[in-house]
Amino acid sequence: MKNALLEDLKWRGLLYQQTDEKGLEEHLNKEKISLYCGVDPTADSMHIGHIVPLLTLRRFQQHGHRPILLVGGATGMIGDPSGRLEERQLQTTEQIDKNVAGIKKQMEQIFDFDTENGAQMVNNNDWIGSLSIIEFLRDYGKLLGVNYMLAKDNVASRLEDGISFTEFSYMLIQGIDFNHLYNNYGCRVQIGGSDQWGNITTGLEVIRKTHEEETKAFGITIPLVTKADGTKFGKSAGGAVWLDAAKTSPYEFYQFWINTADADVIKYMKIFTFMEREEIEALEVTVQDEPHLRKAQQVLAQEMTRLIHGQEALDQAIRISKALFSGDLKALAVDEMKDAFKDVPSFEMVREAKNIIDFIVEAGVSPSKRQAREDVTNGAISLNGERVTDTAYEVSTADRLEDAFTIVRRGKKNYKMIKFI
Missing domain, CATH: 1.10.240.10 (Tyrosyl-Transfer RNA Synthetase)
Structure with a gap:
């Protein structure tokens, strides 16, 4: 029997690779599951490219399944080689902690936490951070052959330019994550972007080799989002x-x-x-x-x-x-003006009273005094949303917002921010 959730994901174009499509469908038709997606805290905020797997996880929650949100406090210190041509810059523990806090806050905006299948948030530093090097090598290093790891795209693509043992070990550490969540949270599925296929399948391999019974764990990847012209999205x-x-x-x-x-x-x-x-x-x-x-x-x-x-x-x-x-800038608060115009062309000017003609010519709003007089007379010039039609008008402190800037508009769409120094 077709699963409504998986059919919806297919229609939305959200399924790229699955480790066992039929097995997952049968599993979802029988019971509600726990599944996870991980985000490494490489910055104190996610960008819109990060949220596609998370939004997909949210769709599972809407169908009654329980999402586990993993923030990589440990893996963030290592660096994922997936999709990169060079080593990541290692971050301090303090920066990682700050990044984790920022990402957690954003996840709380997307997921429900107080429902029967409320999201659970975990940090892999809680179980990876206390793992000694001997335990890591003895309990997990023996599970995967070097040839197996070298064959993964995220490692193979870096061999020519070089990859450190630190980043080489990343996939095994992420495999430990999946195994930990499988054992302690009943987690059966990992979701990730298309660049995470090697890490996800490594996790399944760790689970398979550490359990005698037939395992029921699955992996799903989401396709990379691109624009219609093939360029990068986001x-x-x-x-x-x-x-x-x-x-x-x-x-x-x-x-x-x-x-x-x-x-x-x-x-x-x-x-x-x-x-x-x-x-x-x-x-x-x-x-x-x-x-x-x-x-x-x-x-x-x-x-x-x-x-x-x-x-x-x-x-x-x-x-x-x-x-x-x-063009009705008077309807905006000063902070809203700052926000709206922070990317428009700007010009720095000394704080002093100036005739409107001299003011807009010096700022490069009008190309000449003759054109400036014509623009003012014709009502084409506005200061902070107020039209100026008097060529004798003096631009003064009253025209400065927070005594710091003035928004000049020429015509309908030509804006410039004058910053006072």
């Missing part, structure tokens, strides 16, 4: 799109999804949102018939911003977007 003009509001503000986060190409928007809805199939297919029709309305992009941006940052942050992101579109 980057904006400012770099990675982070879940931490201090690194990528809710407004920037919202705008990232709003700017999704028509060719990608339905694919991303399937992968990232928890919307029902009928809702997504209805929006797919609007992409084909009314692409100029960008309804699907708006829904995608709303769903994702609400999920990661909450309703209040979504409301703020929409308010900023509407104010920028209409």
Whole structure:
């Protein structure tokens, strides 16, 4: 009998590799299971590329299964060679602890913890950290042959340029994780990105070799998310799109999804949102018939911003977007202006009163005094959302927000931030 959850994952394009597709389907049809996904704390925030396996784990929770969220306090100190051409920079224990705290907070935004099948959060430093080198070599080092490990893609791809024993041992340590969760939490499935296949299958090998009975453990990988043109997903003009509001503000986060190409928007809805199939297919029709309305992009941006940052942050992101579109900057608070304009062109100017014409020419808003007078007279210049039409107007302290900056708009969409020094 087909399993509804697995069929939904296939429709969403979330199944790439499975170790035993039929066995897992039979297992899911018989009982609710515990399954896990791990995240190494290489930074104090995850970015949107990290969350696809986690969102997939959340889908299992919605179907009654229990998610185990592993934060790699130990493996984060080692470094996963998967998908990398060079060794990771080792982090201090203090930095790892800080990163773990940041990632835990973000996981709490995605998962339910207080339900009957509430998520469990674990840190592999709790069992790896106390393992001595002798215990590691005696109890686990004997389980895998070097040839077996060399054949794994994440190791084989690094042999030419070199790989340290530290990173070479990573897959075995992750195998210990799966075995520990299998023994102590009844965990039967590990989910990971497509680059984790070697680590996941190593975990299954450790389980197989440390148990006499026929094991019932499985591995699933999620395909790498790409854009329709084949380029890497998850980057904006400012770099990675982070879940931490201090690194990528809710407004920037919202705008990232709003700017999704028509060719990608339905694919991303399937992968990232928890919307029902009928809702997504209805929006797919609007992409084909009314692409100029960008309804699907708006829904995608709303769903994702609400999920990661909450309703209040979504409301703020929409308010900023509407104010920028209409040019009504007076509707924004000073902090919202900072957020909205932090990536626009800027110019530094000494704090002193200046005639509006001199002001916009010096700042490079208008190319010449003649053009500047024409722009002001025609009502094309606004300071912080207030239109200036008097060529004798003096730009003074009153026009500086927090005595630090002024937002100048020329025409409908040309903005510049003047920073005062």
